[in-house]
Amino acid sequence: MNSHTPDASAVTGRTSVLDTASTRWLTALDRLERTTVADPAIRVLQRGIRALPLGGMRDLLRGRPLGHPLHPVLVQVPIGCWLSSAVLDVVPGTQRASKTLVSVGLAGIAPAAVAGWVDWADLPPEQARVGLAHAASNAAAVACYAVSLTSRLRGRPAKGRLWSLGGLAAVAVTGALGGHVAHRRAVGGYPAT
DSSP states (O other), rough: OOOOOHHHHHHHHHOHHHHHHHHHHHHHHHHHHHTTTHHHHHHHHHHHHHHHHTTTTHHHHHTTTTTSSSHHHHTTTHHHHHHHHHHTTTTTTTTHHHHHHHHHHHHHHHHHHHHHHHHHOOOHHHHHHHHHHHHHHHHHHHHHHHHHHHHTTTTTTHHHHHHHHHHHHHHHHHHHHHHHHHHHHHSSOOOEE
């Protein structure tokens, strides 16, 4: 007996919005993996990071004692803080707590970034290209949250909340990019769409 149940788009002959968005996203990632325009810079950066005299710290940053990469563990601090801050931003009387969470999230970026760069330095070209886009979107997120915190500290909470929303959007993009790199690394690819 065939247990395969066709999805709604196959039954109706229409493509859902989610299917279309997914296809476009994976197509964009495929193009990014194949573009070689940043390869000279990537090679220089990777060599430079691999040449850093980190000693035993390199294994720690790569997560060897844990048996898996450290970077995904460390990113939970900024992501968790910033997501919690977004929730508190809609709760009256929680401005101080939200500001604290934005601050802690920013403080958690450095260790996560260092571990991420150490991992990235050993990636093959296709994954390194997406990883570089991941780093760029991380930089955008950090910039948004830095402006958010500055606005909040200057007594402009509405502006701070707006910048946090921009930062959260960048976090979503960077998470999707990082997830793509991790998935490619783990299984070597995605099924054809």
